[in-house]
Amino acid sequence: MAEKSFGNSYDHNATRRFFGKWWKLLLWVFILALIGSVVVSLCITKRYKSTAILFPTNSNRLSKAIMDYHYSLDFMDYGIERDCEYCIQILLSESMERDVCKRFNLMEHYGISPDDPIKMFKLHEQYRGNVNVKRTEYLGVEVSVLDVDPQWAADMANFIAANYDSVCHRIHHARACNAADIMQGVCDSLGLEIQLLQDSLKRNPQYTLGLTQLINEKCHELADLETRAAQTKVDMNESVSYKFLLDEAVASDKKAYPKRAVIVALGTLGAVVMCILILLLLDYAKKEEELVEA
8 A cells, every 4th residue: 555645755865865974074063162162151250140129118208107197008018010110210220320330339340441431331331231120020129230259249239229218318308308498488478478467457457357367368378388398308307218128139159140051052052053054055056056057
């Protein structure tokens, strides 16, 4: 009974002939690529990774949570997704980068010459390559740092997590100062208006009812504004933590980079595959040339 074939038939003999012809070359390529990949992987500087994990707090105002009895939100609550995104943006900000670079003298640590005309660009690229911030599955924020020194990596990760409070406080302090200045000016204006109305009441006792009502309204408005100004001063002067630190970074005893086995495997396999493709192309070109001559 004749054997049925399904689909396109593949000539395995061609494959056998190809590898039979070129097996020595492919073996040499494999050996040289293996040696080269091993040498390259050994030349790559080892780097260690340390990770700190934190949860941002709810971005509610401390003053309202403490001083306003009708305020229903608790500043001790864990932050929601919005707060997590704010936290990541601050941790990746230029302000944070400047603080870290200054604290650890990263320009010298990364071997960047102070006379280099593009030293700030190189420093920024090195920093971004070694510092990573991402959201965890449960709305936490992971700060990871790579460095040749495992303790240095741990110290940097812990500093970034700790400095998050300082950057947040600077941002809130600047805004609260602006608000306090504006409210102080409005309070002064209201105080002056009340004083003028009281003077007018003394001069015109016949308008006692109307002026008294107006003075009371102004006094109530001033009292409400002074309460809000006091809350703003609390936000301006008090430094509170904006995070819950879950895990501090510790010095790693195992390198995170490079993955030498992966480098060797990919380098060797890539070289062999590239050699096979080149040989196939040369073989195809040779056959085409023979057909043209025939």
